[in-house]
Amino acid sequence: MADTTTSRAEPIEAWITGIGLATSLAEGLDAHWDALTERRVNVDTAAFAPYVVHPLAPLSFDKQIPKKGDQRQMEAWQRIGTYAAGLALESAGIKGNTEILSRMDMIVAAGGGERDLAVDSAVLNAEGYGTVPPSALNERLMNDLRPTLFLAQLSNLLAGNIAIVHGVTGSSRTFMGEEEAGVDAARIALARIAAGQSDIALIGAAQNGERKDLLMLYEFGDFNLKDNYAPVFARGPKGGFALGSGSAFLVIESKAHAEARGAKPYARLKNVVADQSRRRNAGDVTASLEKLWSKLGPRDGATAIITGATGAEPVTAEETAFLRNHANAPVRGTATPFGHVMEAQFPLGIALAALSLSRGALYPPNDPTGLEVEMGSTPDQIVVIGAGHWRGEGMALVEAVR
Structure with a gap:
């Protein structure tokens, strides 16, 4: 009898070919690498005292959003995100390429809009x-709120503005759900490319952390870092996160699509996995991260970890326990230099992983506790970790393309 079984096709390889970063440290890849290498931190403890924030580095929005009318109708987080999306398209060499942009998929992780504080x-x-x-x-x-404010509250307006300004007009998805939304943006984009349902995608998120209404919202949960700045792993049992302003966007595409247009990869996005532990008992987050670690797939060669650990407790302590269980992998915490950019934290981690792999080095540690250590070898793989301050865990495996 003939064998009628068919073997499943191998997943299509996904390359990261564009990175757009606009954060509290800088804009652009070279400036970010310099800032990380010099262990710089841009933090403000006075403007929103007692709360600690990482304010956005100066940007000339005209460079990526040339029409003043477009800028005026966006809230700050949308301007930041649209700006970083333009940087990612430039980095990938496709800005203004209407043929590619017209079929480019877009997945954005977004929060809600800003309040009218006066009203x-x-x-x-x-x-x-x-x-x-x-x-x-x-x-x-009805009388005090301007009509445009209601439109600006729509979470999918960031994707809409990117479509208007940059011409990305393929399919569009917007995910909400704080840090986990950023995980799912990467997970779904990779799954679609691996299955042959998409050739190229733009993913990312943005946050304006310099908002009194946002600080008030998180203060209700006692999540904010207050009074004095400290690196994320040195905040003690009380903990807390320092909101950051910034955006990270990535262009992810199939290897074949990239090669056909002569694009070079920063790195390969190998796998993205997610979980949502109940967090009812001590150790639930640690167990969730161990489960995800086992699902990532083989890790050959020198491995490092870039984590979006928030500083909020008890989740950061539980994540730290996981990191100490894997002390052979050097760690970098993004919240120390960038603050916590919520939905953008996971895309930021992937962006930094791809940047590090493309430069053949992990940027230096910036942590007084000893959890972060130097990496003497060239990294072959970097695991990106995202454990939400309240819910959700995720991991991505990013590999060097040599």
Whole structure:
């Protein structure tokens, strides 16, 4: 009897061919590499005291968003993201290439829009005095809020603005869900390319961390780092994250598509895995990360870890326990130089991994606790870790292409 079974085709190889970074440290790849090598940190403890933030480095938005009208109708996080997306397209050599951009897929991880603080304050003050009729709230919302504010609250407006400004008009997806949204943006893009459903994709996220409403939101959960800055692994049992402003975008495409247009890879995106532990018992996050580590696939050669550890507790302590279990892999925490950029934290980690592999070195440690150590050899693979401050865990395996 003939064998009628068929073997499953090998997954299509995915290359990272474009990286766009605009953060509290700098814009562009060379400037970021210099800042990381020099162990620079841009942090502000005064502007939003007692909260610690990493403010955006100066950008000339005109370079990537030439129309002032486009800039005006965007909120700050959308401008930052649209800017970094343009950098990624430039890095990949496809900016302005309408043939590729018209079929390029886009997956954005996004939070919600910004509040109108003046209106919010007026409503709350009036309510506090107890002198307003029941209909007053609706009247204030209808009369005080400008119509464009409602549009700006839409999470998929970042993808919309990238489509308008840069002409990325293939399929578009926007994921919400804080850090895990960034994990899923990478996971779904890789899965589509590996299955032959997509040739090229733009993924990423952005955050404006210099927002009083956002700081208030996270203060309700007691997540903010207060008073004094400290590297992420040196914040002690109270912990907390310092919100950062910034954006990371990546161009990911099939090897065949990249080779056909003569593009060179920064690195290979080999695998992305995700989990969501219940976090009901001590050690749940550590166990989740161990499970993901086992699912990543073979790790041959010199391996390093870039983690988006937030600084929030107890999750950072549990992630630290995992990292100490794998002490043979040198660690770098992105929250130390960049702050916590929420949805963008995982794409940022992948971007730094690809940049490091393309330069044949892991950037220096910047941690007084001894958890981060020098890497004497050239990394062959870097594992990117994302453990959300409240929910969700993910890992990516990024490999050198030699």
